[in-house]
Amino acid sequence: MNRLKNDCYLRALLKQPIDYTPIWIMRQAGRYLPEYRTTRSISGSFLSLCKSPELSSEITLQPLRRFPLDAAILFSDILTIPDAMGLGLYFKSGEGPKFSNPISCIADIKKIGVPDPEHELQYVMNAIRQTCKELKNALPLIGFSGSPWTLATYMVEGGTSKKFTKIKKMMYREPIATHLLLNKLANSIIEYLNAQIKAGVHSVIIFDTWGGILTTNDYESFSLAYMKKIINNLIHENNGTRIPITLFTKNSGIWLEKIAETGCDSIALDWTIPISDAKYRVGRKVALQGNMDPSILYAKPERIREEVETILKNFGYTNSGGHVFNLGHGIHSDVEPESVRIFIETVHKISPKYHRST
Numbered sequence: 001m002n003r004l005k006n007d008c009y010l011r012a013l014l015k016q017p018i019d020y021t022p023i024w025i026m027r028q029a030g031r032y033l034p035e036y037r038t039t040r041s042i043s044g045s046f047l048s049l050c051k052s053p054e055l056s057s058e059i060t061l062q063p064l065r066r067f068p069l070d071a072a073i074l075f076s077d078i079l080t081i082p083d084a085m086g087l088g089l090y091f092k093s094g095e096g097p098k099f100s101n102p103i104s105c106i107a108d109i110k111k112i113g114v115p116d117p118e119h120e121l122q123y124v125m126n127a128i129r130q131t132c133k134e135l136k137n138a139l140p141l142i143g144f145s146g147s148p149w150t151l152a153t154y155m156v157e158g159g160t161s162k163k164f165t166k167i168k169k170m171m172y173r174e175p176i177a178t179h180l181l182l183n184k185l186a187n188s189i190i191e192y193l194n195a196q197i198k199a200g201v202h203s204v205i206i207f208d209t210w211g212g213i214l215t216t217n218d219y220e221s222f223s224l225a226y227m228k229k230i231i232n233n234l235i236h237e238n239n240g241t242r243i244p245i246t247l248f249t250k251n252s253g254i255w256l257e258k259i260a261e262t263g264c265d266s267i268a269l270d271w272t273i274p275i276s277d278a279k280y281r282v283g284r285k286v287a288l289q290g291n292m293d294p295s296i297l298y299a300k301p302e303r304i305r306e307e308v309e310t311i312l313k314n315f316g317y318t319n320s321g322g323h324v325f326n327l328g329h330g331i332h333s334d335v336e337p338e339s340v341r342i343f344i345e346t347v348h349k350i351s352p353k354y355h356r357s358t
């Protein structure tokens with residue numbers, strides 16, 4: 001692999017010395033950008049953007065043309081796997097994702113197979129190859145997947161949920177069937193992420209958006225155990241370069257020690273835990289990512305700057321990386337792009353003093 005011009009993000013994750021704290025933003029390509037809204041309206045739908053390697057690559061690059069971000073993230077979605085399993089993904093405006101053939105019984109689970117990433121999901125691999133070509137080694141490209149548990153919630157609920165009644169009923173009444181589903185998903189995710197790594201991504205993230213709705217015991221057996229299995233089966237190096245793995249479980253502040261034991265390189269935090277507490281609890285075992293409340297971007301510039309300084313100060317001085325700045329969840333679609341610029345520039349401007357060794 002050719003050397004990247006800016007590898008600050010990868011160095012931070014691998015706890016190597018850096019000059020400043022790198023930043024990328026969850027959902028950095030998306031509806032808050034007018035150029036995204038234009039491309040989306042021309043293409044007709046969000047899914048047609050994901051399924052076109054040219055458009056996916058174009059949208060991945062849009063925020064990088066505006067802002068000095070330190071990483072690109074593949075423009076796609078976590079629900080590509082269930083779609084490739086035949087569940088029929090579609091998006092209803094204002095209601096989020098939906099499946100026309102959700103999973104409702106063990107017979108449905110037995111029917112689904114493990115998608116071939118270079119066949120049913122080849123459009124994702126082509127988007128990665130196209131994006132790598134366009135990036136010309138300027139920045140690392142992040143690949144991603146949903147966690148087995150989070151994908152299962154969408155597949156069983158048939159879309160976004162508030163109470164998670166169906167998946168919890170299945171989990172408590174049919175635990176063996178639920179484990180069969182989670183195992184098929186874990187095997188699919190292993191194949192999918194390994195194919196993304198072979199196609200050129202420099203780092204991967206597993207998004208476990210809904211792990212935080214579980215009890216501690218159920219989190220360990222229905223979510224964390226499968227993320228651990230995935231980590232154990234991922235390619236950890238490509239052409240001699242290490243591929244750092246990040247886990248994000250929203251609302252997982254109480255489980256950080258357990259997450260750090262999975263073998264991941266980094267934990268992405270939501271905004272509910274002070275990053276100083278998280279750092280104290282995981283020590284130098286893993287890097288941390290986060291963790292500004294996305295709603296701070298509605299504030300005036302002084303308040304945004306103040307929050308950035310607080311988080312940097314809470315993480316503290318480091319002469320060996322370990323912190324990637326980010327929001328604690330996706331950016332809201334009605335944030336002003338100008339506030340995003342102030343946010344990124346502030347991280348770059350004030351973080352060097354937390355890295356200088358002299």
Ligand code: CP3
Pocket residue numbers: 025026027028029030031040046073074075076077078079096097144160207209330
């Ligand atoms: O970060 C990035 O810029 C990469 C792109 C990305 C998207 N989805 C694009 C997207 C990533 C990393 C995701 C992951 C994803 N998708 C997650 C995990 C992270 C999280 O947010 O917790 C989840 C749970 C999904 C499922 C999903 N996809 C939902 C719930 C929605 C609706 C969201 C909304 O605000 O309406 C989507 C659609 C989606 N995925 C959009 C984008 C830009 C909005 C599509 C549009 O209307 O144009």
